[in-house]
Every structure is written in structure tokens, then in C-alpha cells.
Amino acid sequence: MAHIDFGEGIPGIRGPMIFSPDTAKPLNDLAQVLLTGSNTLTLAEREMIATYVSSQNDCLFCQNCHGSIAAQHLGGSDADYELISQIKQNYADTPVSDKMKALLGIAGKVQQGGKYVTTDDIARAREQGATDKEIHDTVLIAAAFCMYNRYVDGLATWQPSDPEVYREIGKMSAKLGYVGRDYSKPLESLANLRDKAQR
Amino acid sequence: MAHIKLPEGLPGIVGPLTFSPETAKPLTDLAEVLLRGPNTLTSAEREMIAAYVSYRNECNFCQLSHSAAAAAHLEGNYALVDCVKSDPESAQVSDKMKALLNIAGKVQKGGKQVTSEDVERARAIGATDKEIHDTVLIAAAFCMYNRYVDGLATTQPLEREAYYEMGQRMAHEGYGRHRQSKPQEVA
Structure with missing residues (x-):
């Protein structure tokens, strides 16, 4: 059970964002500019960084949402989802660019703590x-x-395990972004799961 | 030296905030609502939570600047802020604050x-x-914030005195001022 009652059937960060709209605004604005703003890194690349860090932090909800959004930006095929899963396990052995590997290396250091990032890490990224x-x-x-990972896990939010839920979130968020969303609207995939369970 | 070319003479987070105004806006909006928005926790209490977490993350700029902001809300009571950072259970704060600091310390390690x-x-x-x-x-x-400041290896003064004035402005004028002021006024 979540540490605060966010109501039933509201997954992950959506509960605390509905609970606290004043903080949800800058949190969503930040995700919007970082992950969808104009950038020489592609949408998929930035979502991969988000996914990798969330996976290193062991946050089920964030890694599955952002992994699914990344896969959707790549086209949404099973192979795209498989690539995301491989990046989480061992990005060095995936076909992502050498620049992305260097950036994922930096992201992994930041996850451990800011001081872990070395000038060598930066030099490697610059060389690429x-x-x-x-x-x-x-x-x-x-x-x-x-x-975001600490916010979601620190409040012990409900985090569904069904991949269909994350597929739906991935499709919607890849299309609609992070601003102006109504997170209180129930997810279809969750309603379908409930129907199935009742039958 | 910082890992990327940041505007000169700006300490800690002010460099990257000036480098990237698009991300600075939500970052400072978040600090403003969390630390100065309407709340049953006082601003001093919220700044102490920020200073405590930053201290545990060993981020000099954030822990010293938010300690200065907390002290500015507490008529200069640095002794209390220092005690909260090093040993919150023995600090002269309410039992509720001790319990909240305990939660903050857990979040620092992981949600x-x-x-x-x-x-x-x-x-x-x-x-x-x-x-x-x-x-x-x-x-x-x-x-x-701590990872942003340290992950880019920003310049961070180590003397408490360097943060007095900054703490006063954080406490009484708020966050996001760098957008209105010229760089030399911020430094």
C-alpha cells in the first residue's frame, strides 16, 4: 500500500501528481523540456537515458514507462522493445551509437552520485x-x-507489472508529451485487466 | 574546472541555470513552490530538509547555500542548522521534524x-x-539538484561566508532571480 492514500488504480507518479498539482506543474514542465524539447539528441535517445537511470535505480514504474516511450519513438515493434531491454542490461553490447554509449556511461555515473563523473568520462563523450x-x-x-524515481518509490506508489499497461502509457506519452495531461483519466489497459479478472 | 563551458564567475547551480534557461525555469519553479510555497512546514524547516539531504550527498554548494537560507529564516541560527545536518535526532527541532528528517535521509539513499x-x-x-x-x-x-551541480563539476566556494548574502536572497526574495538579474549581480 502506498504511504499516502492516492486512490485506487492510479499507477506510479500519477497519484502524487494528482495529489499535489502545484509541484506536478514544474515536474511535468521539466520532463517536457528535457525529453521533448528541441535537441540534437533524438526523442528515443533521451528516453533511453531516462530508462537506463530508472533501471539502475530499480524503479519499476519509471523504467517501464520511459522504456515503452523510447520503444514507441523507435516505431514500437517487438524488436524496439527488445533493444530497450538490452540497453538496460548491457548497453555496451547494443547497436546504439558510440556517442550514446559514452552518454549512457555519464548517466550511470550521475546515478551513483554527481562526483562520480570524471574528466575521462567527459573526454570520451567529446571524442565521439x-x-x-x-x-x-x-x-x-x-x-x-x-x-522522479525517489518520488515514485519513496511514497510506495502502486506500480502495475502488466506490460500492456506500459504499452498504453508509452503510446500515449510518446504522442502527447508531458504537459496538459489528465492523469486522473483511467487507463484502458487497467480496465481491461479488471474485466478479465472478473470474468 | 567545470566539465562544460559555463558562464564565468557564477558559483554552483547558477552556472548551468544560466547556460540552459529552458531547463532553469522548471528547476527554479520547483524550488520556489517546495521551499517557499504555502505550507504548514515553515520555510526554515523545508530549507533544513534541503540542507540535510545535500549534506549527505556531500554537495558543498547546495548544502552551504541552503544552510545559509535556513539560517536566514532563523535569525542567523547556524548552530541549529549544523546540528540538524550532523545529528538530527539530537537537534532542537520538533519530534515531527525529526521524523521527517529520518524520512528524508531514507529518500537520499533510495526511495x-x-x-x-x-x-x-x-x-x-x-x-x-x-x-x-x-x-x-x-x-x-x-x-x-546535488547531482546536477556536482555532475558538471561546477565551481563551489567552500567558506560559509561566501553564502551569507545568497542565503538571505534565497530566503527572502526566492528562487529564479538569476533570470531577472545580470550575471555579475548574481555572483
């Missing part, structure tokens, strides 16, 4: 062509997910 | 470290849902 803005954004995306 | 016993302890001495929510989010947010 990473710009100051790309390095800045990688550090901030990683740092921000150390916040 | 899953917060137990229902931690939350029960806070509730038993009168903490509300909003106070528990805000404590978790302040602690989580400082796990972000």
Missing part, C-alpha cells in the same frame, strides 16, 4: 562528438530521474 | 528505503499527508 549541451542534458536527465 | 514504520512514526506525531509528500519530494529534488 558530444556537445556541451548534450553533456549538460545527459547529466540533468540522469539527475532528474534520480528525483 | 525504497522508506518503510511504513518511518511514515507511521511521522504520522503518530502529527505529520500530515502533505507534509510527508513534501518531505519526500524535497529530498528527491535535492538528489537531483
